[in-house]
Amino acid sequence: xxxxxxxxxxxxxxxxxxxxxxxxxxxxxxxxxxxxxxxxxxxxxxxxxxxxxxxxxxxxxxxxxxxxxxxxxxxxxxxxxxxxxxxxxxxxxxxxxxxxxxxxxxxxxxxxxxxxxxxxxxxxxxxxxxxxxxxxxxxxxxxxxxxxxxxxxxxxxxxxxxxxxxxxxxxxxxxxxxxxxxxxxxxxxxxxxxxxxxxxxxxxxxxxxxxxxxxxxxxxxxxxxxxxxxxxxxxxxxxxxxxxxxxxxxxxxxxxxxxxxxxxxxxxxxxxxxxxxxxxxxxxxxxxxxxxxxxxxxxxxxxxxxxxxxxxxxxxxxxxxxxxxxxxxxxxxxxxxxxxxxxxxxxxxxxxxxxxxxxxxxxxxxxxxxxxxxxxxxxxxxxxxxxxxxxxxxxxxxxxx
Amino acid sequence: xxxxxxxxxxxxxxxxxxxxxxxxxxxxxxxxxxxxxxxxxxxxxxxxxxxxxxxxxxxxxxxxxxxxxxxxxxxxxxxxxxxxxxxxxxxxxxxxxxxxxxxxxxxxxxxxxxxxxxxxxxxxxxxxxxxxxxxxxxxxxxxxxxxxxxxxxxxxxxxxxxxxxxxxxxxxxxxxxxxxxxxxxxxxxxxxxxxxxxxxxxxxxxxxxxxxxxxxxxxxxxxxxxxxxxxxxxxxxxxxxxxxxxxxxxxxxxxxxxxxxxxxxxxxxxxxxxxxxxxxxxxxxxxxxxxxxxxxxxxxxxxxxxxxxxxxxxxxxxxxxxxxxxxxxxxxxxxxxxxxxxxxxxxxxxxxxxxxxxxxxxxxxxxxxxxxxxxxxxxxxxxxxxxxxxxxxxxxxxxxxxxxxxxxxxxxxxxxxxxxxxxxxxxxxxxxxxxxxxxxxxxxxxxxxxxxxxxxxx
Numbered sequence: 001x002x003x004x005x006x007x008x009x010x011x012x013x014x015x016x017x018x019x020x021x022x023x024x025x026x027x028x029x030x031x032x033x034x035x036x037x038x039x040x041x042x043x044x045x046x047x048x049x050x051x052x053x054x055x056x057x058x059x060x061x062x063x064x065x066x067x068x069x070x071x072x073x074x075x076x077x078x079x080x081x082x083x084x085x086x087x088x089x090x091x092x093x094x095x096x097x098x099x100x101x102x103x104x105x106x107x108x109x110x111x112x113x114x115x116x117x118x119x120x121x122x123x124x125x126x127x128x129x130x131x132x133x134x135x136x137x138x139x140x141x142x143x144x145x146x147x148x149x150x151x152x153x154x155x156x157x158x159x160x161x162x163x164x165x166x167x168x169x170x171x172x173x174x175x176x177x178x179x180x181x182x183x184x185x186x187x188x189x190x191x192x193x194x195x196x197x198x199x200x201x202x203x204x205x206x207x208x209x210x211x212x213x214x215x216x217x218x219x220x221x222x223x224x225x226x227x228x229x230x231x232x233x234x235x236x237x238x239x240x241x242x243x244x245x246x247x248x249x250x251x252x253x254x255x256x257x258x259x260x261x262x263x264x265x266x267x268x269x270x271x272x273x274x275x276x277x278x279x280x281x282x283x284x285x286x287x288x289x290x291x292x293x294x295x296x297x298x299x300x301x302x303x304x305x306x307x308x309x310x311x312x313x314x315x316x317x318x319x320x321x322x323x324x325x326x327x328x329x330x331x332x333x334x335x336x337x338x339x340x341x342x343x344x345x346x347x348x349x350x351x352x353x354x355x356x357x358x359x360x361x362x363x364x365x366x367x368x369x370x371x372x373x374x375x376x377x378x379x380x381x382x383x384x385x386x387x388x389x390x391x392x393x394x395x396x397x398x399x400x401x
Numbered sequence: 402x403x404x405x406x407x408x409x410x411x412x413x414x415x416x417x418x419x420x421x422x423x424x425x426x427x428x429x430x431x432x433x434x435x436x437x438x439x440x441x442x443x444x445x446x447x448x449x450x451x452x453x454x455x456x457x458x459x460x461x462x463x464x465x466x467x468x469x470x471x472x473x474x475x476x477x478x479x480x481x482x483x484x485x486x487x488x489x490x491x492x493x494x495x496x497x498x499x500x501x502x503x504x505x506x507x508x509x510x511x512x513x514x515x516x517x518x519x520x521x522x523x524x525x526x527x528x529x530x531x532x533x534x535x536x537x538x539x540x541x542x543x544x545x546x547x548x549x550x551x552x553x554x555x556x557x558x559x560x561x562x563x564x565x566x567x568x569x570x571x572x573x574x575x576x577x578x579x580x581x582x583x584x585x586x587x588x589x590x591x592x593x594x595x596x597x598x599x600x601x602x603x604x605x606x607x608x609x610x611x612x613x614x615x616x617x618x619x620x621x622x623x624x625x626x627x628x629x630x631x632x633x634x635x636x637x638x639x640x641x642x643x644x645x646x647x648x649x650x651x652x653x654x655x656x657x658x659x660x661x662x663x664x665x666x667x668x669x670x671x672x673x674x675x676x677x678x679x680x681x682x683x684x685x686x687x688x689x690x691x692x693x694x695x696x697x698x699x700x701x702x703x704x705x706x707x708x709x710x711x712x713x714x715x716x717x718x719x720x721x722x723x724x725x726x727x728x729x730x731x732x733x734x735x736x737x738x739x740x741x742x743x744x745x746x747x748x749x750x751x752x753x754x755x756x757x758x759x760x761x762x763x764x765x766x767x768x769x770x771x772x773x774x775x776x777x778x779x780x781x782x783x784x785x786x787x788x789x790x791x792x793x794x795x796x797x798x799x800x801x802x803x804x805x806x807x808x809x810x811x812x813x814x815x816x817x818x819x820x821x822x823x824x825x826x827x828x829x830x831x832x833x834x835x836x837x838x839x840x841x842x843x844x845x846x847x848x849x850x851x852x853x854x855x856x857x858x859x
Contacts, residue, residue, distance in 0.1 A: 004745075005745075030782070034782055036745065036746065037743035037745055038743055038747035038780065038781065039743070040741040040742070040743050040778075041779040042740060042741055042776075042777040042778055043778075043779055045719070045720070045845060046716060046719065046828070046834075046844045047831040047832070048709060048720070048737055048777055049715050049716070049777065050779055050780045050834075050835055050840065051759065051780065051837075051838075052752060052756055052762050052764075053758075053761055053781070053836070053838045054748070054780055054838050054840065055781065055782075055838050055839055056747075057747075057752075057762075057781075058787075058838045061761055127785075128782055128784060130784060130785060131784070170785065171785045172785030172786055172839075173785070272761050273760050273791075274761070330787050330789050330790070331788070335803055336801060336804070387801055388819045391819070391820075391821065394799055395639050395640070396641065397639075
């Protein structure tokens with residue numbers, strides 16, 4: 001590898017270094033250079049030795065945790081395509097192939113367009129390119145339906161990176177989760193391409209779809225069930241059991257349909273300590289607590305979601321994906337330990353509340369997380385105030401009489 | 402004499418290779434010794450000698466214009482060979498060439514009556530006049546003890562959880578009288594208690610330490626920084642606004658005791674020499690002259706070409722020049738390998754050769770006993786601070802590190818104080834900085850914060 005290092009040092013670095021022709025693009029060189037080789041920088045003062053962990057490694061773990069979701073999403077998108085359009089090609093390989101044709105362009109557009117903005121801001125602001133973008137660039141496509149037009153992908157990631165992050169000062173300073181900001185933008189700007197029954201599965205020829213196909217997701221079905229009707233039987237009539245929804249071979253946003261890859265990702269995040277377990281636990285608790293509570297206090301003719309067993313909420317919609325990958329973004333989440341519990345709990349509770357109160361609303365978890373992103377500094381503020389009071393009391397306890 | 406053990410869970414032991422052995426070896430006196438005023442923060446020196454003057458051990462070389470009566474003294478007898486100046490005519494070094502004999506000034510000494518016959522003022526005067534007062538640090542703000550203050554308690558730190566510091570039991574061996582005398586002296590300086598903070602009892606402990614008189618022994622167990630003075634104070638006698646606490650390293654108590662027993666600053670003391678940059682078999686404790694040339698201590702004892710000599714431990718110490726002299730305030734030296742090596746695709750490689758406190762590298766999951774030859778590589782680039790929650794895992798105090806650091810960065814001294822700024826020392830944040838994936842200089846940030854708090858008169 002030495003020749004690469006020498007090539008970079010001798011041929012490439014002078015171009016980007018001070019006085020070089022491309023010196024304005026130095027952040028780009030820094031990114032490429034440190035992508036290839038870890039930096040040569042040594043410690044300038046105490047501590048003189050450092051942990052091997054850096055931001056690159058940290059973010060790469062999130063990417064690795066997302067890989068099962070991406071792969072499953074590709075397979076599922078392709079499988080839905082093959083089944084619904086009755087292509088007659090049901091082989092695993094063909095499912096993957098069709099899925100890749102649908103999903104990979106979305107991921108590539110997200111990375112390329114988002115990456116351009118990231119580099120532009122790094123160059124203008126003269127700071128390093130932050131690796132956090134690698135996560136945003138993959139999270140965003142996983143929240144989209146596989147039929148999203150590519151120009152909308154480009155627009156969405158642009159909004160997410162620029163408005164969701166860079167105008168606040170870049171990574172570390174943003175209030176909102178950039179990937180979700182981008183999705184929320186598309187959701188409100190182009191609802192026809194991101195909601196409804198027609199967007200989750202690509203239909204090649206509407207006259208040749210499999211019998212009984214509506215494209216409706218479990219959440220959409222729940223929205224159509226009348227008050228007083230049982231939601232579970234309605235779901236079952238449409239072919240959705242708890243097991244099938246957990247398995248997730250159904251229409252939905254690319255990364256969120258199946259619990260299995262999400263739980264795999266969660267395991268990676270929790271084992272490495274990269275994902276905040278308090279947020280995830282708080283979210284699960286929030287969903288369970290509010291769902292059980294609403295079930296207890298609602299009458300027999302309450303809205304359909306009211307009497308849904310609480311564990312159905314984890315299998316339906318994108319709550320699991322949201323709480324594992326979106327809510328745990330360390331920049332936009334609450335930073336204090338107690339704050340993380342509260343933040344996670346409220347995301348879970350809000351998600352259930354939106355589902356119950358307004359079942360016509362296609363998915364509440366995105367807005368729950370964005371809302372709690374905004375609330376996170378407030379939660380932290382009160383946690384810190386309590387901490388300060390407790391600290392003062394602790395110090396007083398040492399006062400000599 | 403109450404002995405209780407306080408168990409600390411949060412923290413992390415950096416398993417750096419090359420701890421110092423318990424053996425003590427003598428280093429012959431070097432031809433020259435030196436005093437570096439720059440080592441003493443806030444000192445405004447006025448010279449009392451000139452080149453060519455003959456001095457005895459303990460003869461004042463300069464006095465402080467800031468703290469009346471505070472002086473720095475010659476660590477050995479001889480002639481002033483050179484007074485070196487640095488930038489803006491700041492005195493960088495006063496070099497003394499040793500004479501044939503090691504005559505010492507006659508300073509106050511403990512009589513048969515022990516410390517009882519010594520007034521508190523006389524003790525403080527002697528500590529100031531010899532510069533030994535600088536061995537006593539004052540909290541909050543981690544400055545030299547203010548002689549006008551009567552601290553509510555004094556903490557003696559007898560632990561060495563940081564990689565690496567001298568072993569108090571090794572240093573006290575043969576100096577039991579000086580250690581006890583030093584503790585007695587400290588007892589005269591406070592109206593409250595003297596706490597002697599030790600690790601768990603172990604084989605080979607000296608009776609003079611474990612059986613120290615006129616102090617309260619507190620024992621702490623757990624990973625670093627369980628041996629940091631801030632942690633001890635926080636758990637035993639926390640600092641409220643307005644409180645003043647003094648802190649002394651255990652090994653320095655021996656020096657203070659020696660000063661009063663002999664009636665002159667001690668000619669030698671015991672320091673540790675350790676770390677991966679020290680040759681096998683040379684990592685141990687050494688009896689060296691005060692202010693000795695480091696070259697005489699380091700010659701033939703180092704391994705490797707590109708090395709960094711750190712006064713103190715690898716986490717909280719300060720870099721010193723290998724051709725300089727032994728810093729007055731450091732208890733030992735840690736030598737590290739300079740490591741600018743670049744690893745190919747390091748972010749993706751499994752990293753079996755990499756050491757980390759996190760679970761993102763195999764080092765956490767594999768061998769837990771292996772010692773690591775860590776170099777000085779930053780292991781990454783500087784990035785924006787992200788609240789990962791890693792800091793709080795390594796500071797066992799009731800402090801929200803992320804919030805405190807952010808308050809300091811925002812120059813919000815009031816909030817920083819509420820969040821615990823007055824309880825901490827920059828060294829407490831060395832481990833936070835060690836684990837930081839953004840490679841943030843938390844030690845420097847907190848040091849600036851303390852300076853700002855001091856400027857506001859807190």
